[in-house]
Amino acid sequence: MAKRRAVNPKDRRTRRPNMPQSKQVPDPTLLRICRYLRILERAEEPTISSAAIAEAAGVNAAQVRKDLSFFGEFGQPGVGYDVEQLHASLKQLMGLDREREVVVVGAGALGSALINYPGFRERGFRVVAVFDNNPAKVGHRLRGYEVIAFDRLADTIADEHVSIGIIAVPRAAAQDVADALIGAGVMGILNFAPITLKVPDEVTVRNVDLTLQLETLSYHLEVD
Template sequence: MSQQRHGSTPGSGSGNVPAFPDLPEATIARLPEYLRALHNLGEGGSDTISSEGLAAAAGVNSAKLRKDLSHLGSYGTRGVGYDVALLIEQIEYVLGLDQRRAVCLVGVGNLGHALAGYDGFASRGFKIVALLDADEAKVGEVIHGLAVRHIDELAQVAVEESIAIGVIATPAGAAQAVADELVAAGVTSILNFAPCVLSVPANVDVRKVDLAIELQILSFHEHRKATLTALPGGRSATGAGNQEAVGS
C-alpha cells in the first residue's frame, strides 16, 4: 500500500523550473559518486575529463556514466569531454546541494557519537545542527562543539533550523517512535541506522543503512568462495562481480 508510481511529470510546457525528467533511481544513486570523483579530479588540476576517465575514477562503466549524465542534459563536448567545474555545478544542482542542508541527529550513543563528528557530512553539503537524545544523562554533553538536547525539543529545533533531514542512530526499539516524532516535526527524509523497518507516510523518504547486513552479505560470499575452492574444479578466483557498491 501507499507506494505509488510516479504520475509522470506532465509534458512540461508550464515554463517553470524544468524540475527533473524523472531520473532513474539507479542514476541518482550514482550521481554522488560521480560528484566525489569530480571533486578529486578538480583538485588535481584537471579542467576537463572524458567519460572514460571519470568512469574509471568512479568505478563504473563509461557507457553507463554517459547515459547517466545524458539524463540530466548534455553538458559534455564531443571530442573533448566534460568540463569538470560545470559538471560539478550541474550535479550539485540536481542533488539539491547548492544549498547547505540542515540535519538533525537523534541518538548519541556509540554510533551517533561518531556520526556527529564525521567530517564527510560537513565537507559534502550537510551541517548537523542538532543532536538529540532521550537519555537525560546525555543531555547537555557537548560533542564536537554541539550540545546534546533532549528529544522533546525536537519540534522546536526543527522549525528553528528548518530541518528537513533526520538521522536515526538509536537502538532498534526506539527507532519507530523517533521516526514518528521526526515526521511530526516536519522532517521528510530519514536516514535510518537502526536495524528495523520504519513505517512512515508516503511523502517521507527513508534510506536504511545496516552495517551488520553489509557484513552478512560479505559473509555469504566468503561462504560461497570457501565451498567453491573445496569443490573438484578447484579454479577459485575470478568471482563473479566483486566491487558491489551500496545504494538501492
C-alpha cells in the same frame, strides 16, 4: 479504512503523483552521480571523458553518459566534459549547492561519531542539534554539542528549518523517532537502525544497515 496503502519501498524512483512531466531519475543513477561529483573534484585536467570517469568509478562508460543524460547535455563531442562546469551543474541539479540542516537523534557511540563526521560538513550538511532521551546524557556536552531532550525535537526542527533527520537509536526506538521527525516536518530520514521504517510516501528514507553488509560478506566468504 482497512484499505492498507501498498507501501513499496523498492519504488525508490523519484515520483510525484499528478506530475507526470517530472523526470524520473533511477536511484542507482543518483548514487552514481554523487560518485562522479567526487571524481570531478579530484580531476587534474580541465576536461574529462566519460571513459575516464567510468574508470575511476568502476562502471561502464556508456553508463556514465546515460546517467548524465538524465540531467541534460554537458559534453562536447571529441573533447569530453568541462570538469568545472559539469561539477557545478550536477551539484545544483542534485540540490547540493546549498547547506542543509540536519539533526542527529541518538547520542550513543554511533550518533557521537556522526555528529562531526567530516564528510557531512564538507558536503554541506550541517548538524544543528543532537537529541537523546537518556536523562544521564541530556544537558551534557558531546563533541561541541549540548545533548537536548528528545521532547524538544519539534521546536528545534521548526526553528532551524531542519529538513533531514538521522536516526542513530536502538531498533526498539527507531519507529517512534521516525514518527516524531515526520510529525515535526522532516522529509528525509537517514536510518541506521536495523528495521524497516513505515513512513508516508512523501517521506524519503535511506537505510544504512551496518550489520546487513557484514552478513552478505559472510555469505560470499562461505560460498565463493
